[in-house]
Amino acid sequence: MGFETTRRGLLAGGAGLMLALTLPIGRGRAQVTVAGPFAPNAFIRIGTDDLVTVMSKHLEMGQGPYTGLATLVAEELDADWAQMRAEGAPADDKLYANLAFGAQGTGGSTAIANSFMQMRKAGAAARAMLVAAAAQEWGVPAAEITVKAGVVAHPGSGKTSGFGALSAAAASQPVPEDPPVKAPADFVLIGKDRPKLDTKAKTDGSAQFALDVYRDGMLTVVVAHPPKFGATVASFDDKDALAVKGVQMVRQIPSGVAVYATNTYAALKGRDALQVNWDESKAETRGSAELFEAFTKAAQAGGTTVEEQGDLAAFTGAAKTLEAEYHFPYLAHAPMEPLDAVIEVKGGKAELWYGCQFPAFDRPTVAATLGVPVEDVQINVLLAGGSFGRRAQGSAHLAAEAAAVAKAAGADGTFKLLWTREDDIRGGYYRPLTVHRFRAGLDDAGKIIAWENIVANQSIMMGTPMEPMLQGGPDSTSFEGSTGLPYILGAKRIGWARMESPVSVLWWRSVGHTHTAYAVETFLDQVLEAAGKDPVAGRLELLPPEATRERGVIEKVAEISGWTGRTRDGKGYGVAYTKSFGTYVAQVAEVQDMGGVPRVTKVWCAVDCGIAVNPNVIRAQIEGGIGYALGTALHNHISLAPGGEVEQSNFHDYPMLRISEMPAVEVAIIASEADPTGIGEPGVPPLGPAMANAWRALTGRAQNVLPFGGATS
Amino acid sequence: MTSFRVNGRDHDLDIDPDTPLLWVLRDELHLTGTKFGCGIAQCGACTVMLDGMPRRACVTPISMVEGREVTTIEGMEGPETEAVRAAWTAIDVPQCGWCQSGQIMSAVALLQAVSAPSDEDIDNAMAGNVCRCATYIRIRQAIHDAAKVLEG
Numbered sequence: 001m002g003f004e005t006t007r008r009g010l011l012a013g014g015a016g017l018m019l020a021l022t023l024p025i026g027r028g029r030a031q032v033t034v035a036g037p038f039a040p041n042a043f044i045r046i047g048t049d050d051l052v053t054v055m056s057k058h059l060e061m062g063q064g065p066y067t068g069l070a071t072l073v074a075e076e077l078d079a080d081w082a083q084m085r086a087e088g089a090p091a092d093d094k095l096y097a098n099l100a101f102g103a104q105g106t107g108g109s110t111a112i113a114n115s116f117m118q119m120r121k122a123g124a125a126a127r128a129m130l131v132a133a134a135a136q137e138w139g140v141p142a143a144e145i146t147v148k149a150g151v152v153a154h155p156g157s158g159k160t161s162g163f164g165a166l167s168a169a170a171a172s173q174p175v176p177e178d179p180p181v182k183a184p185a186d187f188v189l190i191g192k193d194r195p196k197l198d199t200k201a202k203t204d205g206s207a208q209f210a211l212d213v214y215r216d217g218m219l220t221v222v223v224a225h226p227p228k229f230g231a232t233v234a235s236f237d238d239k240d241a242l243a244v245k246g247v248q249m250v251r252q253i254p255s256g257v258a259v260y261a262t263n264t265y266a267a268l269k270g271r272d273a274l275q276v277n278w279d280e281s282k283a284e285t286r287g288s289a290e291l292f293e294a295f296t297k298a299a300q301a302g303g304t305t306v307e308e309q310g311d312l313a314a315f316t317g318a319a320k321t322l323e324a325e326y327h328f329p330y331l332a333h334a335p336m337e338p339l340d341a342v343i344e345v346k347g348g349k350a351e352l353w354y355g356c357q358f359p360a361f362d363r364p365t366v367a368a369t370l371g372v373p374v375e376d377v378q379i380n381v382l383l384a385g386g387s388f389g390r391r392a393q394g395s396a397h398l399a400a401e402a403a404a405v406a407k408a409a410g411a412d413g414t415f416k417l418l419w420t421r422e423d424d425i426r427g428g429y430y431r432p433l434t435v436h437r438f439r440a441g442l443d444d445a446g447k448i449i450a451w452e453n454i455v456a457n458q459s460i461m462m463g464t465p466m467e468p469m470l471q472g473g474p475d476s477t478s479f480e481g482s483t484g485l486p487y488i489l490g491a492k493r494i495g496w497a498r499m500e501s502p503v504s505v506l507w508w509r510s511v512g513h514t515h516t517a518y519a520v521e522t523f524l525d526q527v528l529e530a531a532g533k534d535p536v537a538g539r540l541e542l543l544p545p546e547a548t549r550e551r552g553v554i555e556k557v558a559e560i561s562g563w564t565g566r567t568r569d570g571k572g573y574g575v576a577y578t579k580s581f582g583t584y585v586a587q588v589a590e591v592q593d594m595g596g597v598p599r600v601t602k603v604w605c606a607v608d609c610g611i612a613v614n615p616n617v618i619r620a621q622i623e624g625g626i627g628y629a630l631g632t633a634l635h636n637h638i639s640l641a642p643g644g645e646v647e648q649s650n651f652h653d654y655p656m657l658r659i660s661e662m663p664a665v666e667v668a669i670i671a672s673e674a675d676p677t678g679i680g681e682p683g684v685p686p687l688g689p690a691m692a693n694a695w696r697a698l699t700g701r702a703q704n705v706l707p708f709g710g711a712t713s
Numbered sequence: 714m715t716s717f718r719v720n721g722r723d724h725d726l727d728i729d730p731d732t733p734l735l736w737v738l739r740d741e742l743h744l745t746g747t748k749f750g751c752g753i754a755q756c757g758a759c760t761v762m763l764d765g766m767p768r769r770a771c772v773t774p775i776s777m778v779e780g781r782e783v784t785t786i787e788g789m790e791g792p793e794t795e796a797v798r799a800a801w802t803a804i805d806v807p808q809c810g811w812c813q814s815g816q817i818m819s820a821v822a823l824l825q826a827v828s829a830p831s832d833e834d835i836d837n838a839m840a841g842n843v844c845r846c847a848t849y850i851r852i853r854q855a856i857h858d859a860a861k862v863l864e865g
Contacts (some may be wrong), residue, residue: 656752
């Protein structure tokens with residue numbers, strides 16, 4: 001059977017054919033093993049047409065790594081930005097590991113941070129090889145050669161060349177082991193706005209995602225998943241499904257019942273016609289109200305201590321004690337591109353095409369499911385239509401399902417697995433439902449002398465293949481942000497109650513900070529008010545002298561927002577500060593009361609993420625993070641009805657932020673020479689509490705149950 | 714047999730008449746710029762022009778398209794389209810990009826109807842297009858920028 005790809009560019013190897021400077025993979029691999037993480041030429045291809053293609057080891061899902069990693073390479077290569085391109089690197093743990101994880105994967109807002117030196121070294125190595133080639137060809141000393149904006153030149157002789165003409169000769173030069181990189185003062189590209197490399201293809205429909213892959217003989221597959229978490233297939237009747245024109249077969253797989261058809265509509269119709277009886281004996285049958293009750297009870301019991309300082313007996317000496325309880329619902333990530341993947345199995349080998357976020361989990365899972373060696377599984381990493389954490393699962397459930405679909409077919413073939421929006425909203429892997437309890441003690445002078453915060457939720461990592469990464473400790477992603485606060489809060493205890501449920505949970509853009517930032521920063525705001533302090537001045541007072549970067553963003557956001565206090569001209573103003581993924585962020589939200597409903601009209605944000613590799617992308621991530629957080633705080637909750645079925649199913653009852661709700665955003669990036677830190681997630685956490693603090697300032701109402709717009713149970 | 718025109722080309726397809734136009738464009742014609750987001754006309758990712766007016770392809774049965782003209786993102790041209798694409802590119806509107814075909818279709822339709830849209834016009838015209846990356850600030854800016862270019 002011949003497979004002809006109809007995809008444009010990425011797979012057909014447009015770049016692969018023009019490579020001159022690509023080192024053999026084997027050499028790159030050896031270098032990784034012997035000389036550490038720097039395998040420059042696994043990341044760079046320079047064609048005879050002068051185009052420089054960076055193989056991005058990080059999934060491009062809108063957060064900008066194609067542009068970011070290419071910027072780092074171009075900086076040290078002294079390339080012209082116009083000659084830079086990027087594409088997704090294939091699954092290969094040895095060549096393309098995330099240095100923060102020791103395995104290939106994108107997450108934790110680490111793309112720029114872990115690549116910062118690696119990609120610069122890669123660019124510097126390629127530059128040195130081009131210079132060496134020019135020196136040899138021109139018979140001049142390498143030290144006399146300059147490279148600027150893609151032009152290699154020898155001023156003494158007047159000789160010049162582009163990269164392309166030198167690429168063949170450069171390929172035979174020795175790879176420098178540890179080439180020097182520029183001092184930040186010499187950066188030409190880093191730190192300046194740079195147009196994104198993937199923009200054009202995203203304005204004319206040519207950008208390629210998994211759903212856009214069509215191959216000869218390919219069947220489209222949808223899976224009937226259980227209506228309750230933990231339920232399994234008891235029996236099914238496929239007579240009516242098979243009667244649908246275009247439906248080719250129906251197979252039971254571990255995650256449900258798969259319907260295979262010659263086109264998407266037939267697959268969907270076939271699934272609608274399927275009769276499945278589910279075994280619910282191990283299913284979650286509690287509704288959200290019961291879950292909140294159980295989680296609250298566990299939080300009241302105190303949990304296990306995960307951070308402690310001083311003696312909570314200090315509470316007995318408090319002049320005033322404040323308490324609060326918060327309820328956070330399950331949340332779906334709802335990326336615009338629902339989960340999907342194409343898998344082709346042929347002669348004992350498998351090839352996949354999709355926006356694979358964690359090849360380190362997915363590739364071995366596919367291999368194990370199919371019973372083939374890992375080397376015989378090839379994953380082509382395409383663009384992803386958003387993820388927000390959804391495509392990075394320790395369980396690799398999507399890859400496993402794709403492989404199970406291929407295996408159950410019982411013969412070689414090509415299959416496109418599609419999750420509909422309903423599958424996505426009801427499919428679990430949610431931000432964990434969470435209860436927070438707080439108490440804080442103030443002395444006569446309004447100083448905080450004691451602080452306790454207990455978090456109750458399910459663990460994201462425990463009980464999954466990621467558990468070993470915790471090295472026996474508790475799952476800090478459950479309470480990060482409740483722990484590690486910079487504020488001086490007196491005697492302190494943070495507790496965690498680990499809850500269990502068959503409902504699957506996952507990291508959701510900014511992970512633990514999605515709830516801890518809200519709970520901590522709104523409770524702190526109430527405590528500061530009880531102490532008679534201004535939200536900005538009060539926070540600054542709680543910072544120790546060494547907290548200069550924390551202080552920097554809070555002072556900056558106060559400055560750009562023209563902070564004068566909690567209310568001004570009939571509007572409420574709230575501030576919140578969070579450090580997440582190494583990045584310091586403070587936001588001020590301006591809120592109006594539209595008949596009992598909050599409307600956020602403006603958000604100011606100060607962000608310190610170290611060296612700002614591309615301010616354009618940083619601003620975009622902050623703007624987008626604010627919109628993502630705002631829509632969630634206003635509208636979103638996944639709730640389980642009594643009995644355990646998810647009550648939401650699509651955007652009509654799990655609504656997304658619309659353009660009319662988007663506030664103006666002003667971003668100030670703090671100048672820094674510190675190594676870069678995360679930017680995809682850190683814009684999210686402070687928005688909810690800044691907005692809630694502004695709302696309470698305006699209306700006196702504390703919103704301790706989310707979302708604002710609806711009940712959570 | 715259903716006969717219709719897509720991006721200037723005639724097609725005659727023997728197909729289940731209930732099949733949504735979205736899946737015909739994608740599965741049969743491999744015009745993949747039109748995206749699937751919700752299937753219930755709630756997100757606008759599948760927006761196409763049907764006889765020159767924006768329409769959600771996911772809820773448009775192919776039987777309704779008989780004898781009519783469809784334009785997808787791949788077939789869009791003309792001054793409004795050019796201005797919108799240029800404005801989108803100049804300020805890097807897209808993030809993940811999945812919704813952007815639909816956003817651009819709606820933006821072009823707006824500018825074809827209203828030459829200098831207000832913020833309120835933009836809110837109304839773009840209300841049906843969700844962007845989960847929340848690129849709304851730049852969408853609004855790009856529409857204003859494109860309108861200025863079209864005014865000359």
